Amino acid sequence: MLFEKKAEPIKEKGEVVGVELGFRKLAVLSDGQIVGKELKAEIKRFYGRKKGHLIIKEFINRESKKIDFSNIKTLVVEKLRNVKKNKRGLFTHHTNRLLSHRAYRHARFRLEMLCEENRVQIVEINPKGTSKACNRCGRRGIRRDERFVCRTCGRKVDADYNAACNIRDLRNPQGAYGPLLEAALNIPYG
Template sequence: MELTLKMKVREKTKWKIQALRDAMDSFRQAVNDWIDVAWKHKITDRTLHSLAYKKLREKYPNLYSNSLQDAMNWAIQIVKTELKVNPDVKPKFDSFMISFKNVDFKFENDGFVIPLNGKRVYVPVYVPKKYYKWLVNGKFGRLYFKEEDGEIYAYLTVKVEDKPAYEPKLWFGVDLGVQNLVVVADNKGREVLRFDGETVNHYKELLEKERARRQRRQMKYLNNRKFRLGSKHRNFSKYINHIIAKEIVRKAKEYQACIVLEKLRGVKRRSAKMPKWVRKLLHRWSYHDLIQKIKYKAKLEGVPVIEVSPRNTSKTCSECGYVYKRFKNQRLFHCPNCGLIIDRDLNASTNIARKGMKEFNKRAFLPALKGEASSPQRR
């Protein structure tokens, strides 16, 4: 899988920072120049190169040749998309960034050596500890420098080998509810994890403590944007999502379980019927982000993940299988068929886990039927 590692540039030397900013500025202008040419001639492939490369090479002597070509590739992509979406208005590229191909930079001594103004320039970055394993073993893709809120960040794409997923012994259904944010239950109906308002407050307190601790130690450089500047809320829910995802994946690995998620489409559809404040809450909570985080962390840990349709998962009785069509998301699910009374989120997550187990076994069984000789390890 491909990871993107984000590292803040630590360089304080004025001329280096200026050179980097100048290069980013030239890159942005070069992309816009390429867009002009592509737009004028309606060309969106590499033949664009011969039309303007020489001229632009002279215009931007501080851009390395591969960066100038990358600028062209960006322009081609932008024009291509724009011609489909909005063919009357010429697009404009306004990101403040520059990209380098992997042959053009090196990672050493916690920094990148990049070509700037015809020289090899060393730009140090802050490297989070957990990145080292990927910086040592991963295969580098592109390196970007990008300005955000007045700071320059390096983004490095790295290809890392997937850990092979284990054969699951258990299934963990993840229910994304409203009152209880996230409830996880296994296919046997046992509650595994519950994250609710209390959990959130607990982590909010922890975060405040962490903030204070960082201030005391003057570790301003550590994620200071996250803790100091605005958009606090978004960052807090991302932080909570990170904690929830991490815990779910850790638990799944411990029990050799497969994580079963509802396909997101269902969450959207379900939320469309809800009152505005609930939709707002859902939106704020950014389920999409949580699901992405779970998938991403699971992949890194070799934990299998399966997605199932959300159809009737909250309306089915996890005891007798009766589908209670008129059930309206009350806190308790009361089955009119067998009389079961159960927490609605526990009921839903149990159903999700079982759905996932069925789906998983179906998929595992099908290839065995098609080619029995080729897969003798399947029972």
């Protein structure tokens, strides 16, 4: 038996929120939510083990359910395609291994499912430069591991949170620095 479920209309009230999916933390949202802080440790712990990928997928499923969609109408995500296929030569061997085994596609699939269940629109943007620009002043800064430091205004903040705010502002016309980021990063706005 097959049942067809009518798609409910997308929310009209709420915020536009950016999300940075990573391999250190599963997801960091521009509204301050951090989900799956132990992702890197889980990958290291189960890498190479029999059925390790299933344990990592279960971790992603469990942690992604913790995202609070109650005040989100649009979720803006990076448009990353072929992460596994085009990675040769771009990253270190260690980073390649983490990217390959963190189940990025599964994390993205789970996020899309949760957005549909919660009537949240999901929008993709070009992520070029989002981790390099300061969300406060729009200038380029330095990203070292999990910290971002702006050379211009001196802001020190979690690098993934800074990137999530930039992702949000590139899509959101009401964002504080959307047009400024467009100019700084030389990418189309909206």
